[in-house]
Amino acid sequence: xxxxxxxEDSLLRQINxxxxxxxxxxxxxxxxxxxxxxxxxxxxxxxxxxxxxDIIEKKQGSGSMVKIRNPAADSGKVSVIVTYIxxxxxxxxxxxxEEVLSKNGLSAILSATKNRICSERKILEDILNDPVAGxxxxxxxxxxxxxxxxxxxxxxxxGIPIVFFNSVYPALKDMLYVxxxxxxxxxxxxxxxxxxGHKSIAxxxxxxxxxxxxxxxxxxxxxxxxxxxxxxxxxIWYTTETKEKLFDEPRNILSSIGDATAVVCYNDEIAFMxxxxxISCGKKVPEDIAVVSFDNSSLSEMSPVxxxxxxxxxxxxxxxxxxxxxxxxxxxxxxxxxxxxxLTEKESS
Amino acid sequence: xxxxxxxEDSLLRQINxxxxxxxxxxxxxxxxxxxxxxxxxxxxxxxxxxxxxDIIEKKQGSGSMVKIRNPAADSGKVSVIVTYIxxxxxxxxxxxxEEVLSKNGLSAILSATKNRICSERKILEDILNDPVAGxxxxxxxxxxxxxxxxxxxxxxxxGIPIVFFNSVYPALKDMLYVxxxxxxxxxxxxxxxxxxGHKSIAxxxxxxxxxxxxxxxxxxxxxxxxxxxxxxxxxIWYTTETKEKLFDEPRNILSSIGDATAVVCYNDEIAFMxxxxxISCGKKVPEDIAVVSFDNSSLSEMSPVxxxxxxxxxxxxxxxxxxxxxxxxxxxxxxxxxxxxxLTEKESS
DNA sequence: TTATTGCTTTTGTACATACATATTTTGCTT
DNA sequence: AAGCAAAATATGTATGTACAAAAGCAATAA
Numbered sequence: 208x209x210x211x212x213x214x215e216d217s218l219l220r221q222i223n224x225x226x227x228x229x230x231x232x233x234x235x236x237x238x239x240x241x242x243x244x245x246x247x248x249x250x251x252x253x254x255x256x257x258x259x260x261d262i263i264e265k266k267q268g269s270g271s272m273v274k275i276r277n278p279a280a281d282s283g284k285v286s287v288i289v290t291y292i293x294x295x296x297x298x299x300x301x302x303x304x305e306e307v308l309s310k311n312g313l314s315a316i317l318s319a320t321k322n323r324i325c326s327e328r329k330i331l332e333d334i335l336n337d338p339v340a341g342x343x344x345x346x347x348x349x350x351x352x353x354x355x356x357x358x359x360x361x362x363x364x365x366g367i368p369i370v371f372f373n374s375v376y377p378a379l380k381d382m383l384y385v386x387x388x389x390x391x392x393x394x395x396x397x398x399x400x401x402x403x404g405h406k407s408i409a410x411x412x413x414x415x416x417x418x419x420x421x422x423x424x425x426x427x428x429x430x431x432x433x434x435x436x437x438x439x440x441x442x443i444w445y446t447t448e449t450k451e452k453l454f455d456e457p458r459n460i461l462s463s464i465g466d467a468t469a470v471v472c473y474n475d476e477i478a479f480m481x482x483x484x485x486i487s488c489g490k491k492v493p494e495d496i497a498v499v500s501f502d503n504s505s506l507s508e509m510s511p512v513x514x515x516x517x518x519x520x521x522x523x524x525x526x527x528x529x530x531x532x533x534x535x536x537x538x539x540x541x542x543x544x545x546x547x548x549x550l551t552e553k554e555s556s
Numbered sequence: 557x558x559x560x561x562x563x564e565d566s567l568l569r570q571i572n573x574x575x576x577x578x579x580x581x582x583x584x585x586x587x588x589x590x591x592x593x594x595x596x597x598x599x600x601x602x603x604x605x606x607x608x609x610d611i612i613e614k615k616q617g618s619g620s621m622v623k624i625r626n627p628a629a630d631s632g633k634v635s636v637i638v639t640y641i642x643x644x645x646x647x648x649x650x651x652x653x654e655e656v657l658s659k660n661g662l663s664a665i666l667s668a669t670k671n672r673i674c675s676e677r678k679i680l681e682d683i684l685n686d687p688v689a690g691x692x693x694x695x696x697x698x699x700x701x702x703x704x705x706x707x708x709x710x711x712x713x714x715g716i717p718i719v720f721f722n723s724v725y726p727a728l729k730d731m732l733y734v735x736x737x738x739x740x741x742x743x744x745x746x747x748x749x750x751x752x753g754h755k756s757i758a759x760x761x762x763x764x765x766x767x768x769x770x771x772x773x774x775x776x777x778x779x780x781x782x783x784x785x786x787x788x789x790x791x792i793w794y795t796t797e798t799k800e801k802l803f804d805e806p807r808n809i810l811s812s813i814g815d816a817t818a819v820v821c822y823n824d825e826i827a828f829m830x831x832x833x834x835i836s837c838g839k840k841v842p843e844d845i846a847v848v849s850f851d852n853s854s855l856s857e858m859s860p861v862x863x864x865x866x867x868x869x870x871x872x873x874x875x876x877x878x879x880x881x882x883x884x885x886x887x888x889x890x891x892x893x894x895x896x897x898x899l900t901e902k903e904s905s
Numbered sequence: 906t907t908a909t910t911g912c913t914t915t916t917g918t919a920c921a922t923a924c925a926t927a928t929t930t931t932g933c934t935t
Numbered sequence: 936a937a938g939c940a941a942a943a944t945a946t947g948t949a950t951g952t953a954c955a956a957a958a959g960c961a962a963t964a965a
Contacts, residue, residue, distance in 0.1 A: 268958035292651040298642035617928030
């Protein structure tokens with residue numbers, strides 16, 4: 208065994224067993240020379256290795272100090288996979304993710320799939336080649352079966368913790384998630400409107416988004432549960448691509464709404480645009496038509512008529528999901544969580 | 557300068573300029589001793605540093621080989637440092653960054669400083685410990701001198717390319733940046749209003765943000781340049797912390813505006829809130845008071861009166877900055893860029 | 906009290922030397 | 936030509952010495 212390794216190991220063991228607590232000075236190089244019976248150069252080599260390992264801090268004229276251990280500084284990187292980075296409500300979630308990760312000494316590697324399965328696959332393959340401490344995924348929005356399940360399973364087998372947020376693939380068993388119950392959300396909004404006396408309720412949902420399907424499903428079951436007939440024409444479907452043109456033809460929208468006295472919207476963005484359209488057509492909100500939606504974002508406040516909206520209250524789904532991931536990485540336990548909806552009643556209903 | 561640093565720098569420069577391509581052997585320690593006229597120990601110290609930096613690979617009995625690729629650049633991770641992740645206009649920039657990086661086989665590690673120097677320092681130190689292929693930085697918004705310049709310089713010395721966007725520290729020389737000319741922007745907006753016949757112009761600017769100072773400076777110089785007197789009371793200053801309460805007292809705002817027939821706002825968010833306040837106070841926009849601002853974001857469309865606003869047109873400053881960084885990482889050349897302002901005239905002026 | 910100066914301690918830089926160990930080359934033997 | 940051993944070459948480990956530079960401390964002067 209090499210002498211400098213002996214010195215290094217000996218010092219390291221003493222530091223780890225508390226002989227030299229963090230913040231204290233080691234013996235001087237001269238003293239170590241005598242203690243170990245080696246030359247000063249050999250002592251210096253050992254100390255230099257400990258310095259490289261971030262265990263001690265040398266300071267000219269002062270001495271070699273044992274560093275105060277920061278277990279969070281293990282430079283763990285977490286892969287955060289989302290569909291769209293600037294998609295309306297996500298930036299706030301991302302802020303929560305980054306805040307919590309950085310508090311836990313982790314950092315976020317960001318990738319966007321743009322709702323493309325092939326992008327998601329490439330990102331997951333990259334992670335397999337260059338592993339990370341954990342993965343936070345926004346379940347891809349497509350309602351189609353996901354062909355990348357195999358990669359998620361391989362990553363899980365490797366022991367890389369994965370936490371889903373916003374939505375989760377049903378095909379994946381025993382996977383941690385933090386989501387809302389979208390089906391229940393749709394149900395709650397309709398129940399609220401029914402309680403207000405509405406009998407004919409139209410809706411606008413997103414078609415290329417499983418959350419849209421779920422919210423629609425809740426809408427339907429609440430209507431049927433109250434014995435109300437729902438015409439297919441009263442539900443307007445849109446996709447990411449058709450969103451911009453959705454309100455270009457007011458007549459189409461108005462004819463779909465027909466005699467309905469209320470509209471359930473997929474989110475505040477849609478509700479906001481709908482309200483502007485209704486006002487420009489001479490309709491009054493909520494007197495003629497009530498509008499409710501999801502997210503209770505800043506848009507619901509900016510709208511000419513403030514929007515009644517479901518949300519997670521003051522909970523940040525990004526913070527919660529990142530917290531669970533940090534727990535697992537840190538060896539603590541965590542479990543899935545369904546965030547309850549909170550209704551904020553405003554002017555639009 | 558220390559001798560081992562001279563040897564190290566000289567070798568590094570020769571490696572970088574192609575004198576020793578990847579895969580070739582450096583001269584032996586003995587030869588280097590003669591070439592540089594220093595002792596073998598000094599040569600060894602220099603080589604040891606290059607080895608730590610992953611630039612060469614020493615092999616007993618064989619020699620010191622120049623590594624074919626820098627593994628830090630190979631891992632393809634870029635550190636993206638911003639102040640606030642969900643700050644109004646940034647998510648769109650971040651989307652551009654992620655798109656361009658991923659097209660170039662790179663990925664973004666995201667960190668937020670929250671405008672705190674100590675956070676920025678910690679992030680930069682982490683990068684020094686665990687190098688990345690490049691750094692994209694949103695210059696910290698404070699108008700104070702930045703104490704972290706030394707770390708930026710050390711990173712640059714290590715050969716890690718750095719590109720600033722939105723703003724840059726004047727103290728850093730030869731640093732790439734992609735910014736707007738904020739001073740000119742303030743000037744252009746005021747010139748536009750003067751052209752419309754306005755003579756008394758109020759303003760609202762952000763105080764804890766160098767861009768706010770620059771835009772204010774442009775506003776002032778345009779007013780003075782036209783021989784118009786500017787009362788200090790006509791400029792309303794706010795900070796990140798006071799933003800929420802800024803419009804709580806309509807009287808304060810109205811008294812500051814006084815007899816002004818136009819207001820230059822720091823950005824669309826402020827202009828939006830101002831317009832809502834003016835309308836609720838019975839003022840007509842633009843008949844009574846014109847409002848102009850910066851960014852031309854989606855908010856300027858959502859406003860009850862669509863807002864005349866300066867912006868980068870269809871250019872995404874995040875994409876541009878990320879493109880330049882990818883160019884440098886890929887061995888191509890890139891230069892700083894000042895994005896010209898583009899005025900979009902709408903209803904509010 | 907405060908500021909300055911000089912001394913001591915401690916780490917940093919630099920050189921010289923000797924021998925160890927791994928790798929490559931050379932030359933000899935078969 | 937192939938295999939093997941010795942020699943040469945290159946880096947690794949270890950020690951000794953000398954002086955430089957930074958930090959802390961104590962004595963001294965204003």
